[in-house]
Amino acid sequence: xxxxxxxxxxxxxxxxxxxxxxxxxxxxxxxxxxxxxxxxxxxxxxxxxxxxxxxxxxxxxxxxxxxxxxxxxxxxxxxxxxxxxxxxxxxxxxxxxxxxxxxxxxxxxxxxxxxxxxxxxxxxxxxxxxxxxxxxxxxxxxxxxxxxxxxxxxxxxxxxxxxxxxxxxxxxxxxxxxxxxxxxxxxxxxxxxxxxxxxxxxxxxxxxxxxxxxxxxxxxxxxxxxxxxxxxxxxxxxxxxxxxxxxxxxxxxxxxxxxxxxxxxxxxxxxxxxx
Numbered sequence: 426x427x428x429x430x431x432x433x434x435x436x437x438x439x440x441x442x443x444x445x446x447x448x449x450x451x452x453x454x455x456x457x458x459x460x461x462x463x464x465x466x467x468x469x470x471x472x473x474x475x476x477x478x479x480x481x482x483x484x485x486x487x488x489x490x491x492x493x494x495x496x497x498x499x500x501x502x503x504x505x506x507x508x509x510x511x512x513x514x515x516x517x518x519x520x521x522x523x524x525x526x527x528x529x530x531x532x533x534x535x536x537x538x539x540x541x542x543x544x545x546x547x548x549x550x551x552x553x554x555x556x557x558x559x560x561x562x563x564x565x566x567x568x569x570x571x572x573x574x575x576x577x578x579x580x581x582x583x584x585x586x587x588x589x590x591x592x593x594x595x596x597x598x599x600x601x602x603x604x605x606x607x608x609x610x611x612x613x614x615x616x617x618x619x620x621x622x623x624x625x626x627x628x629x630x631x632x633x634x635x636x637x638x639x640x641x642x643x644x645x646x647x648x649x650x651x652x653x654x655x656x657x658x659x660x661x662x663x664x665x666x667x668x669x670x671x672x673x674x675x676x677x678x679x680x681x682x683x684x685x686x687x688x689x690x691x692x693x694x695x696x697x698x699x700x
Contacts, residue, residue: 426557429454435494436461439484444553448545449507450538455550456480456502457558460494468564468700469499469554470693471546473573476605477524479504483570486682492693498700499560503546505572507539521609527600528576529624531613540613543624547580547587566590566696570685571654574641575600578626578659582634590699592640592692594685595647598659599627604652630662638669640695642688644678 429441437460446453460467472489474482480502483489493500506512506526513535514522531540555562567588569577574596581591600606601621610621622628643656650656656672663670678684 426553434458434490437490437494439490441480441484446507446545446549448541448549451507451509451512453507453545453550454480454504455554456484457554458484458490458493458500459558460497460499466559466561467497467499468566468697469501469560469562470696470700471565471567471569471577472500472502473528473546473567473569473576474502474505475569475571475573476505477519478570478573479524482682483685486686487689488686489689489693492690496693496697498693498697499558501550501554503542503550506542512539520605521612525572525609527572527606527609527613527624528579529610529613532620533613533615536613542576543580546576547584564589564700566592566700568592568594568692568696569596570594571649571680572597572606574598575606575624575626578636578639579624579629581636581639582626582629583623585634585636588637590637590696592695593642594688594692595643595649595654595680596626596641596656596659597653598656599625601625601628603655605649606653627658627662630659630666630668635666635668637699638671639663640671640673640692642673642675642684642692644675644680644684646677647680647684649680 426444431440526542567577574593581588
């Protein structure tokens with residue numbers, strides 16, 4: 426593991442790191458914020474970013490460090506996809522390929538070799554972080570934005586024994602049918618739509634998966650609300666499955682990091698109460 430950069434922030438350390446990942450067959454970059462020194466390993470919160478983003482977007486604009494330092498929580502920010510000259514991509518398509526891995530394990534050629542983000546985060550990256558940072562792996566939470574909110578929800582639903590808390594900002598809750606994800610799912614996973622259900626929060630709940638209670642914040646001025654996000658579908662699925670969902674429609678807020686940073690402290694406190 427190579428250290429790309431380190432900076433002191435609120436008494437803690439914000440670092441950026443790079444390693445050669447076997448899971449994705451390329452170099453991967455990720456960020457870790459470690460809070461100020463405390464007694465023993467600290468809880469860890471995974472943040473998954475959205476389409477077109479990398480580890481850097483939330484690190485630079487998410488405003489999580491002050492509260493994370495106060496609460497004594499480590500925050501890990503993976504990249505959103507494999508990257509590199511040898512990684513297949515569609516350079517003119519922001520909804521697919523680089524920056525758009527959708528946190529799934531691709532099965533279709535030629536994407537299966539590299540686009541294994543689900544296994545990368547839950548396996549290889551988790552092991553690397555646990556081996557190099559003073560985190561308590563028995564206290565893990567996960568959250569994210571948009572495509573990353575989708576990733577957080579599916580990982581929590583499929584791994585309830587691991588993630589003690591889960592929240593999301595404007596998540597894609599039903600990517601099988603959303604405008605900006607269904608095409609990508611077809612390219613990554615092929616035509617067998619039954620296999621898509623493993624990476625769709627609404628479908629996972631319908632199929633019997635359960636997790637912790639969820640917090641979702643959604644701006645009602647989000648331009649993607651009706652075509653891609655549709656939080657009411659998650660609300661209906663949770664109601665039918667008797668899952669506790671706190672869905673907060675935030676008046677006037679859009680899809681940007683101005684929205685995310687406004688409610689970041691609320692989400693960190695939510696996770697801290699459960700970790």
